[in-house]
Amino acid sequence: MALDGLRSGIFAALSALKGKRKLDEGELSEMVLNIKKSLLEADFNVRQTKEISERLEQRMRDEEPRPGITLQTHALNILYTELVRILGKPREIHPHGQTILMVGLYGQGKTTTTAKLAEWWRRRHGMKVAVIEADSHRPGAYAQLQQLLADTPTTVYGEPDEKDALTIVRNGIAAVGDADLVIIGTAGRDRLDDELQVELENIHKVANATERFLVIDAQVGQAAGPVAANFHDLVDITGVIVTKLDGTARGGGALSTVATTGAPIVFIGEGEKVGDLELFESDRFISRLLGMGDIQGLIDLAPDDLDAEEAQRIAERLMSGRFSLQDMDQQMEMMSRIGTVDRIMSHMPAGMFGLGGMTPRQKKEMQTNLDRFRVIMDSMTADEKNEPTLLKQERIRRVARGSGATEKEVRALLAQWNKSRKMMKGMRGDRQMRKKMKDMMGSLDDSEFPM
Ligand SMILES: Nc1nc2c(ncn2[C@@H]2O[C@H](COP(=O)(O)OP(=O)(O)O)[C@@H](O)[C@H]2O)c(=O)[nH]1
Ligand SMILES: [Mg+2]
Known part of the structure; x- marks a missing residue:
């Protein structure tokens, strides 16, 4: 799973508590220091890391483990609540009747994630899903989406020769009118420049999307925070999808800084295949991370x-x-x-x-x-x-x-x-x-x- 390194770092740090009923000062600070190192290695920012470790240390001092609980589990439970707090509250999504606008910079995984989401809801809710590829800048985008959804009944709408994204969105919405859920893919840029801003604002108006999802690559690390904040200002992001968590040990950076923008993370991408998508809910995610099951x-x-x-x-x-x-x-x-x-x-x-x-x-x-x-x-x-x-x-x-x-x-x-x-x-x-x-x-x- 994502953040395997953090998981083993935490396990190693906590293994020092095994069989102990009480920690002396030296043992406590060593354990906290090791947790801190693991968090920093997973790219959690310095402030968040400090906060988590200070609270862990304080609570290990102040709180007695309840009867029947080992010191190790006591520490694990504290870490669980602290990490869930940092990653923010989950958001439930009801896909029926929604139009989702997918936005994000170039190469972050928008097209792939559009296909993943279409399949997610089609399979789980038996919904009739339609996707519209409105990226008129990248020639292969429509073909890419068609290929990803080739063996599925999902309608893929695109106009590979049309240069105006707004026209594609208008025509597409008219063409897929009877779908239960419409997902619209858009073009990206290297950064959120004026041209992209204008295009997205216009599509946002025309599509009147009920959800705006930002797709962001975990490998950008803590830089994900400012990017999310900018897109949030532009189209009022309702959910963030962090992709490529399979490809980086430092995914904690993207996950934790995005959480600070107030835009909830709704899914995570863990691979290139259409099935490699997971719902993100901080409590369940942390529960898995800490080996508590999900x-x-x-x-x-x-x-x-x-x-x-x-x-x-x-x-x-x-x-x-x-x-x-x-x-x-x-x-x-x-x-x-x-x-x-x-x-x-x-x-x-x-x-x-x-x-x-x-x-x-x-x-x-x-x-x-x-x-x-x-x-x-x-x-x-x-x-x-x-x-x-x-x-x-x-x-x-x-x-x-x-x-x-x-x-x-x-x-x-x-x-x-x-x-x-x-x-x-x-x-x-x-x-x-x-x-x-x-x-x-x-x-x-x-x-x-x-x-
Ligand atoms: N390993 C991995 N690769 C991904 C993931 N999501 C997307 N990709 C890959 O990232 C590259 C860019 O994705 P694409 O959907 O074309 O990005 P877009 O430019 O934002 O539409 C492609 O090679 C995808 O296969 C993911 O969760 N994990
Ligand atoms: Mg694309």
């Missing part, structure tokens, strides 16, 4: 052929942290239906399946192991799957023979299960986290939660 995000990943209820059920089940081999088997099946290990894991609580700190290589291995493990489990009895400790030497040999695997592979599966189970047990003591999970997930039995 059930809604998991549901959003569900494939097209799952209805909403089933997606919800699967996501809850995935997060429930039950842990017989049978459960592990079902969870693997669900994971393979939802998507890649990598994307799923970014929404799960850290430590679930013992995968909190997986390297890309380990994730890839896990992906290949999934099928292998399932074949092995097919050769186990129901009792063995419910109580894997039954599997000693003799039975392991039998299972290996039955599934065409080696004994070593069977043992690897058991080791994986054992590791995951321990990890979950270790996290069980934490009531507040457990409550958070529970609140996110509705009403499952307390004892089923890994945290």
Whole structure:
């Protein structure tokens, strides 16, 4: 996910708290200093970093962890609230009947994001979406958009030979009249110069758009703040989309400075493909970042052929942290239906399946192991799957023979299960986290939660 570096920096800083009941002055300032370094490396600005670290230090001094909560989680919870505060309040969008005007500088990802949004709402709301490409400066823009949406029923309107953007917008709106949602792409420049200002103001008047979304590349870092403020003055931005968060470790700069302009971040882009879009809500984003899990995000990943209820059920089940081999088997099946290990894991609580700190290589291995493990489990009895400790030497040999695997592979599966189970047990003591999970997930039995 975005800001992986910050995540591991924070985890490393907090690992110093493990098993401690109290910090001495030296330990406290070292932990805060390490958090500060991680924030600066993620490009949070100096003032914001100072604010977060000072509040963390103060609150670690003033607030006692509640009973049953480790010092480590106490610090994590403080960081969570401080980061959510810096990133601002989320904004809900109701797409029906809206006309969205997409604006931004050149090369920031406007055209790509226009296609991503069209697909986002078409897939999730079954809406009839139309897009109008009104970039009359860049010759290939219309073709680019057509290509991105080639296999979809979305109407793509453009006039590649028309030089006047206003004409395209007028004709386009008339042509796509029956769509539930219209998204209009515009031209960019290297900077917001007079010419672009006039063009955007005119399009803004003619289109009478209900939403104005600014698209901004995370790689511009803290410079995103002033850019957002300028566009905000011009067309009254209702939402910002920060793109290319997959390509920079320093995305904290764009995210945090945009938040200070008062224009809410509504989505983030994490790749070049049409599906690489995520809803941005600061609390959910930070929850994922800090390894607390994000059930809604998991549901959003569900494939097209799952209805909403089933997606919800699967996501809850995935997060429930039950842990017989049978459960592990079902969870693997669900994971393979939802998507890649990598994307799923970014929404799960850290430590679930013992995968909190997986390297890309380990994730890839896990992906290949999934099928292998399932074949092995097919050769186990129901009792063995419910109580894997039954599997000693003799039975392991039998299972290996039955599934065409080696004994070593069977043992690897058991080791994986054992590791995951321990990890979950270790996290069980934490009531507040457990409550958070529970609140996110509705009403499952307390004892089923890994945290
Ligand atoms: N890695 C990555 N690339 C992106 C993302 N969004 C857009 N791009 C790429 O950025 C480049 C410029 O995007 P484009 O949509 O043409 O920008 P525009 O000039 O603002 O319309 C293209 O190569 C896109 O594939 C993203 O979220 N991640
Ligand atoms: Mg473009």
